[in-house]
Each structure stands twice: as C-alpha cells, then as structure tokens.
Amino acid sequence: MSDSPFVRVAALSDLEEDSPQRVELDGTPISLVRTEGEVFAIHDICSHANVSLSEGEVEDCHIECWLHGSSFDLRTGKPDSLPATRPVPVYPVKIEGDDVLVSVTQES
Ligand code: FES
Secondary structure, three states, X not given: OOOOOOEEEEEHHHOOEOOOEEEEEOOEEEEEEEEOOEEEEEEOEOOOOOOEHHHOEEEOOEEEOOOOOOEEEOOOOOEOOOOXXXXXXXXXXXXXXXXXXXXXXXXX
C-alpha cells in the first residue's frame, strides 16, 4: 500500500470551468468540478436518489441535481435545498502541475 492516499484522476487542462467531469477512483464515482479557480471532488451520486450529479449545473460553488433540483455545496457536500436532506461526501483535492489528485480514504 502506498503512503500517499492521493491518486491522479485527471489532467487539470482537461477540466473545463463549471463543466463537471465524472471519474472513478477505487470504484467510487466522483464528480470533479473546476470552478472559481479551484477544483472540487464530490461523490457523484445524489443523496436523494441514484442520480449522477456530474450531469447537473454548477453555479456559485454549488452543483445542482438535475432531477429534483437540490443544490449541494461543493466545499461541504451539504444540500442547501430540498428534497435532499443528507450531505454527499466530498474529497480532498491536490493540484500538482497539471495533475489533479484526489483522496477517497474514508474515515470509519
Ligand atoms: S435525485 Fe437528486 S434531488 Fe432528487
């Protein structure tokens, strides 16, 4: 096992502003979002139903679920609007040159 839990998942230059990109890391679906000069990694599945958040819209550091419109804060994963009430996991991101690295190590 590696000491570093961070794994390269994408090239920074491939990420378009406000255009989420779905990647998988160790079987975990992640939506990568480049917005407002930062890159965020949020679990790709809505906490309300089995819907891919990467197909939603990004605005104001939030990603909106396209099915029922809940908006999740990309920094915390918390929903700001119903019907979702539970947060979606968010993951730490590191940028090294053109590499985007994410760690999905879970606390348990
Ligand atoms: S499935 Fe996402 S808000 Fe309902």
